[in-house]
Amino acid sequence: MKKGYVRTLILLISSTLFITCFSQAAVFAYEKVFPPSRIFANGTVIGPINVGNLSEDEAASKLSEAIEIWQNKQEITVSFSDQERAIPAIDMTFLLQESIRSAEDGVTNPLYANISKETVRSVLIEMTGGEFVSNLDITKLKSEIERKVGLLGKDGKEIVAIEFLRDNLETKVLSRAEMNITDAEDAASFVKQHATFTIPAFQTVAFMKDVMANDHAFSEAFLTEAASTFYKASLATNLQIIERHRSVEFPSGVEAGYEAKVNQNDLDFIVNNPNDTELTVTFKLKQQGVLVAEISGYPNGKKYIVRQENPKTYPFKTIVRYTSDPSKPTASPGKQGYSVSVYRDIYDSSGEISDYKLMAKDFYLPVNEVVVKETKEEEVPEEVTEEPAVDNEEQAKDTDEETNQDEEVKKSEEKEESPEGTEKEIDEKK
DSSP states (O other): OHHHHHHHHHHHHHHHHHHHHHHHHHHHHHHHHSOOOOBOOTTOEETTEEOTTOBHHHHHHHHHHHHHHHHHHOOEEEEETTEEEEEOGGGOEEOHHHHHHHOOTTSEEOOOEEOOHHHHHHHHHHHHOHHHHTTBOHHHHHHHHHHHHHTTTTTOSEEEGGGGBOTTOOOEEEEEEEEEOSOHHHHHHHHHHSSEEEEOTTOEEEIIIIIITTOOSSOHHHHHHHHHHHHHHHHTTTOEEEEOOOOSBOOTTSOTTOOOOOOSSSOOOEEEOOSSSOEEEEEEEEETTEEEEEEEEOOOSOEEEEEEEEEEEEOOOEEEEEESOTTSOOOBOOBOEEEEEEEEEEEOTTSOEEEEEEEEEEEEBOBOEEEEEEOOGGGOOOOEEEOOSSOHHHHHHHHHHHHTHHHHHHHHHHHHHOHHHHHHHHHHHO
16 A cells, blocks of 8 residues: 555656656747747847837837838948949848847947948949959948948948058059240249149149249249149149139230139139049159149049130231331230130040030130331321221121120030030030
């Protein structure tokens, strides 16, 4: 009897232990397959979103909503030089579950995102060409894009590609211009004192105010020749011309279409650097009396070609003056008038023309020739003007061109800003 009781007791205890262990094992196995939802501690942040005191499911829902809002409104842009390209949100993949599972309580955690290197590389090549892209650290640039994406716009949306440049890309001479100088001594002295200056990124530089810095050692004629050489080199870059002046009559010592008249008082030549890197301007002498200006920087994948069109000359009149006093000669030579339009053609990295811009429409008035003829005092006739062989209506039209040239340049620039007009004219040029 006693032995049977003990046997029964042992059986009951064994069964209870078996059932208890089996239940615990089943719960453990279930939790392994279907883990319980975690509650994040207060102060837990994933990306820019506070998920403190939320379950994993609630956090996932809140993050998904924020991601959807960002995808509908934001995009990441990569900029280089004066260009930028957008990377659409559709090219980004968010790793939501990985972000939630790896998040630590009470701290700020990343919201993981992913973009392929191929997408990053193709965007850059489209913007800058292969030479520049080959010198970029694409892996680091990719990581920065993913970091900004994970912050859903809280850290801005623009990335400057030049910040990921390896050390082996050197600046190059982007444009070069030369001009004959009338005073070789001034040119030599100028190169010695003002050989090099920089134009910082997104900054403006004035030739007289910043480069010359109130240096009064040079004639205004030479300063105009030096500024004109700088202007000619600037036209073959993407520098923006902010202020530029020209003479009323065609000046000696300056090439047509490239004059940038300056003086010590109120005339200056001013440019703006639209790039995210600085440009360096260097003056040198090619030979005695030939001044050279070079502009150096990082190539941006584009090429700028200066083109002149519609050059015209306008004959001067000859005025005959009669005088009985030969000791007071008033004769003076005539000078033809001149007009020309200057364009900047822009070619992309594939060598195709992508745009062009009217940079200037210069017009110079003709200067009348004065001829003096001696005669006796009692025989002095009235002054006689000899008209050149030119159509009066055409001369009047050309004079109107001079009066209205600024308005025409403005209208032309407005036309360039019209996408339809620009596309049509580029197609015609092609």
